[in-house]
Amino acid sequence: MIDIDISGKRGGFSYRVAFRSSKRVTGIFGRSGAGKSTILEAVSGALKPEKGHININGVCYCDHLKGHNLSQQKRRVGYVFQDARLFPHISVQSNLTFSRWAGRRSSGDIAFDDVVALLGLEDFLERKPDSLSGGEKQRVSIGRALLSNPHILLMDEPLSGLDYQRKSEIMPYLEAMIKNYDLPVLFISHDLNEIAHLCSHLVLLEKGRVQKSDDIGIVFPLIEGRFAGNYQLPSVLIKASFQKQDAVYSITWLKVGTQKIVVPDLLPESEEDHTLRIEADNVALCLSKPEGLTIQNVLKVEVMDFRRAGDSSVDIVLNLEGQCLMARITRKAFEDLDLKKGQDVYSLIKSVAVAVL
Amino acid sequence: MTFFSFVALSDGEISALFLSIKVAGVAVLWGLPFAYFVALLLARGHFLGRGFLNLLVLMPLVLPPVVTGYILLIAFGGNGFFGKFLSENFGISFAFHWTGAALASGLMAFPLMVRPIRQVLESIDEKLIDAAKSLGAGYFTTFWSVILPLSVPGILVASILGFAKALGEFGATITFVSNIPEETRTIPLAIFSFLQSPNNDLQLWRMTVLSIFLAIIAVFLSELFTYRSKNNQRKYHD
Numbered sequence: 001m002i003d004i005d006i007s008g009k010r011g012g013f014s015y016r017v018a019f020r021s022s023k024r025v026t027g028i029f030g031r032s033g034a035g036k037s038t039i040l041e042a043v044s045g046a047l048k049p050e051k052g053h054i055n056i057n058g059v060c061y062c063d064h065l066k067g068h069n070l071s072q073q074k075r076r077v078g079y080v081f082q083d084a085r086l087f088p089h090i091s092v093q094s095n096l097t098f099s100r101w102a103g104r105r106s107s108g109d110i111a112f113d114d115v116v117a118l119l120g121l122e123d124f125l126e127r128k129p130d131s132l133s134g135g136e137k138q139r140v141s142i143g144r145a146l147l148s149n150p151h152i153l154l155m156d157e158p159l160s161g162l163d164y165q166r167k168s169e170i171m172p173y174l175e176a177m178i179k180n181y182d183l184p185v186l187f188i189s190h191d192l193n194e195i196a197h198l199c200s201h202l203v204l205l206e207k208g209r210v211q212k213s214d215d216i217g218i219v220f221p222l223i224e225g226r227f228a229g230n231y232q233l234p235s236v237l238i239k240a241s242f243q244k245q246d247a248v249y250s251i252t253w254l255k256v257g258t259q260k261i262v263v264p265d266l267l268p269e270s271e272e273d274h275t276l277r278i279e280a281d282n283v284a285l286c287l288s289k290p291e292g293l294t295i296q297n298v299l300k301v302e303v304m305d306f307r308r309a310g311d312s313s314v315d316i317v318l319n320l321e322g323q324c325l326m327a328r329i330t331r332k333a334f335e336d337l338d339l340k341k342g343q344d345v346y347s348l349i350k351s352v353a354v355a356v357l
Numbered sequence: 358m359t360f361f362s363f364v365a366l367s368d369g370e371i372s373a374l375f376l377s378i379k380v381a382g383v384a385v386l387w388g389l390p391f392a393y394f395v396a397l398l399l400a401r402g403h404f405l406g407r408g409f410l411n412l413l414v415l416m417p418l419v420l421p422p423v424v425t426g427y428i429l430l431i432a433f434g435g436n437g438f439f440g441k442f443l444s445e446n447f448g449i450s451f452a453f454h455w456t457g458a459a460l461a462s463g464l465m466a467f468p469l470m471v472r473p474i475r476q477v478l479e480s481i482d483e484k485l486i487d488a489a490k491s492l493g494a495g496y497f498t499t500f501w502s503v504i505l506p507l508s509v510p511g512i513l514v515a516s517i518l519g520f521a522k523a524l525g526e527f528g529a530t531i532t533f534v535s536n537i538p539e540e541t542r543t544i545p546l547a548i549f550s551f552l553q554s555p556n557n558d559l560q561l562w563r564m565t566v567l568s569i570f571l572a573i574i575a576v577f578l579s580e581l582f583t584y585r586s587k588n589n590q591r592k593y594h595d
Contacts, residue, residue, distance in 0.1 A: 103493025
């Protein structure tokens with residue numbers, strides 16, 4: 001359980017951040033300068049907030065009312081930085097065990113060999129960090145943080161310094177780590193796919209204030225605007241279970257509630273739900289069930305709500321068997337169709353526009 | 358006259374050479390820990406009087422060496438405050454003794470030793486220290502495990518530069534401990550003595566060439582280590 005309520009000033013920037021999360025991985029998303037790193041620094045103890053408190057799994061890190069402030073090295077925080085920050089003068093092995101020989105921490109339940117195997121570090125234990133690639137460095141840095149036997153992992157854009165190839169190389173390691181170790185994680189990223197992939201709770205941050213903090217399925221569709229140079233249209237995350245592969249056409253059938261959705265990819269059979277990301281402008285609506293379409297996915301939904309989006313568009317919030325779907329249509333089409341709350345309609349989603357995370 | 362007898366050093370010259378090496382070696386060994394501590398204060402400390410300390414450290418570089426020697430004479434001479442204290446309590450005397458030559462040359466070399474250490478300490482990424490703290494290392498452990506090993510290149514450069522400077526120290530040494538053969542007559546003082554009397558051209562040339570040779574080795578080594586440490590840092594920051 002993460003319970004943060006802090007406020008203060010830093011240079012000319014004032015922040016007041018309060019949220020709670022009991023989920024495994026809590027994402028923090030916002031523009032640069034929104035105060036994302038400030039939160040992590042406050043949790044790690046590098047920054048002392050003027051007011052408020054931080055409680056992690058029942059341990060009070062700081063509370064200005066009680067005059068309590070745990071020192072940086074006593075907080076059991078595993079910090080993974082954007083730049084791996086490995087110690088250049090010692091081997092990978094000594095880097096991994098730094099918290100034991102320098103920090104006098106026991107590694108607790110986290111065994112050295114397990115971490116090395118999990119992150120695939122066997123081959124470069126004897127090497128110096130300088131000789132590793134960016135992705136390998138970051139894996140070592142994650143291992144080093146894990147082996148400090150932390151009570152919480154803080155990840156400050158751990159993948160943003162890497163190119164696409166390296167990111168997708170590390171992603172499985174991150175997932176395996178999250179799956180294997182029961183640790184709360186605070187995860188900062190600019191990349192919505194990373195967030196959608198790893199996080200189950202999302203904190204939306206703007207100008208040092210929390211805009212929204214809730215389950216990722218609820219917060220994710222609220223993200224719209226210019227982030228890291230790209231304009232982001234609203235998109236939703238849908239959980240879907242595996243149904244069957246069709247190797248002939250190289251597609252996979254998934255199930256959302258009682259309805260079927262097809263994605264252009266051969267996904268492995270798995271017990272766990274897949275997460276689909278669908279942007280609102282790739283969803284069209286139809287009042288009756290259409291026939292003779294190239295669009296494969298026709299799903300029955302219920303109109304929940306509408307939101308104006310600029311002068312010419314409207315976002316329609318739809319209920320897809322308990323999950324949220326969103327369609328961005330023109331205001332003209334909205335008025336022509338005369339949509340009402342509670343009305344049943346058919347949503348059309350192009351299969352190629354469905355991103356499987 | 359054979360070539361051998363032409364380049365062979367006389368007893369006085371050999372004694373000057375070994376005395377110089379002893380004096381400079383002791384000056385560097387004793388000076389380094391102090392230089393490291395001062396460099397640490399200047400590079401990473403935040404305290405009142407930091408500017409004053411910096412000025413004090415630079416003083417031997419800009420003061421006339423004869424003034425530094427005179428100050429040493431007043432403070433560490435037989436009747437000086439520190440001189441009396443040290444000889445009465447620890448049996449260490451500096452006046453007209455080779456240890457005084459080591460003190461004088463160590464003091465003159467001090468600013469040259471502080472500078473490279475300070476530079477390497479300032480170049481250590483603060484973020485690495487944050488990382489060490491987040492892994493549970495306290496102030497002293499961070500020092501031993503991260504700061505000290507990363508400052509080794511600076512310490513090497515400081516030793517070489519300090520040694521070379523101490524070898525060549527003249528003004529403060531002759532003022533403080535005079536020019537006593539086999540006690541305080543180092544290479545520069547020997548050259549000075551040869552200059553004072555006629556018909557010593559051969560010895561003068563030999564000592565001059567020896568000095569140039571030692572200086573070139575020192576500068577070469579210090580450049581080598583500086584280059585290496587810069588290279589390492591570049592690799593790290595990539």
